[in-house]
Amino acid sequence: MDYISSTGKKSCDGAFADRVREESGVAIDRCYQCMTCTLGCDASFAMDYAPNQIVRLAQLGLKDAVLGSTSIWVCTSCESCVTRCPNEIDIPHLMDSLHQMALRDGVRVPEPSVPVFHEVFLAPVKQFGRQFEVMMTGLFIFKAKKFSIKDMVTNATLGLNMFIRRKLKFFPAAIKDKQAMKEIFKKTSEGGKS
Amino acid sequence: MKYAYYPGCTQESTAEEFGLSSEAVCHALGIELEEIPDWSCCGASSGHFVDEDLAHALPARAFERPCPTTPRWAAAGPGQADRRG
Numbered sequence: 001m002d003y004i005s006s007t008g009k010k011s012c013d014g015a016f017a018d019r020v021r022e023e024s025g026v027a028i029d030r031c032y033q034c035m036t037c038t039l040g041c042d043a044s045f046a047m048d049y050a051p052n053q054i055v056r057l058a059q060l061g062l063k064d065a066v067l068g069s070t071s072i073w074v075c076t077s078c079e080s081c082v083t084r085c086p087n088e089i090d091i092p093h094l095m096d097s098l099h100q101m102a103l104r105d106g107v108r109v110p111e112p113s114v115p116v117f118h119e120v121f122l123a124p125v126k127q128f129g130r131q132f133e134v135m136m137t138g139l140f141i142f143k144a145k146k147f148s149i150k151d152m153v154t155n156a157t158l159g160l161n162m163f164i165r166r167k168l169k170f171f172p173a174a175i176k177d178k179q180a181m182k183e184i185f186k187k188t189s190e191g192g193k194s
Numbered sequence: 195m196k197y198a199y200y201p202g203c204t205q206e207s208t209a210e211e212f213g214l215s216s217e218a219v220c221h222a223l224g225i226e227l228e229e230i231p232d233w234s235c236c237g238a239s240s241g242h243f244v245d246e247d248l249a250h251a252l253p254a255r256a257f258e259r260p261c262p263t264t265p266r267w268a269a270a271g272p273g274q275a276d277r278r279g
Contacts, residue, residue, distance in 0.1 A: 076239070077239050077242070077243075093242075096242050096243060096246070099243070100244075100245070100246075115243075117240075118239075118240040118243040118244055119244070121238070121240035122237070122240050122241070122244060122248075125234075125235040125237065125252070129232075129234040129235060130203045130206075130234060130235050131203035131204070131207065131235050131238075133207055133208060162208070166210055167207060167208045167209075167210065168207065168208075169206075169207055173203075173206060173207075175232050175233070175234050176232050177232055177234075180234070180255060181234060181255075184248070184251045184252060184255060185248065187247075187251070188245050188247040188248040188251050189244050189245035189247070189248040
């Protein structure tokens with residue numbers, strides 16, 4: 001089946017739609033496009049497709065449009081949409097499944113600093129068992145290549161203000177059982193699932 | 195009234211004031227808080243962003259910590275409040 005949009009003809013991939021249903025477990029077929037999700041979405045201004053459109057694209061199996069969209073990366077999981085959805089469609093969970101699929105399928109990421117942020121957020125958690133903001137921020141600046149003068153000034157000012165207000169610690173608050181954290185990561189996100 | 199207390203990483207760093215005020219409010223209400231021994235990060239938003247199993251396993255570790263004297267729970271970490279985490 002073909003889908004004709006303003007940007008031309010696209011072919012619907014039913015197998016992809018089924019994959020989304022199965023992997024996410026989200027009831028995308030319950031959507032009747034009331035747009036309540038989009039009207040309450042704090043991040044929709046930064047999205048190319050609004051949340052209700054993402055659900056529709058997923059139903060139609062328009063894989064390239066869904067997995068290549070900025071929307072699946074800029075969703076902040078604030079859960080306003082699913083809280084208000086009359087059909088209780090868990091859009092944040094759908095977004096999680098979609099960007100995980102995009103990463104697995106090697107799709108080009110339009111917002112590359114987003115997955116970098118989440119990766120560096122979890123690095124101190126794995127190492128110390130708790131968040132360590134100084135390490136996370138340092139890794140983020142380095143890995144996301146935030147080296148411009150503007151970025152440096154913003155980060156230095158923010159860092160100084162946070163330090164003055166006791167919001168930054170210079171030593172990690174490590175837990176005792178660090179091995180448990182390594183096990184958790186090994187058995188889940190690092191592919192050791194049985 | 196005594197509760198096992200899970201503060202979460204942020205309560206001890208970027209949101210220290212929330213931790214201090216939560217503890218002050220609990221004290222004023224006569225609620226005693228006992229911190230879960232050796233609790234670890236709940237993974238927050240990044241946990242479920244990266245991997246669903248990780249998002250469940252991280253807070254699960256905090257919940258399986260034995261808290262010697264208290265049957266009740268109080269949790270402040272974002273992963274704890276998450277319906278999915």
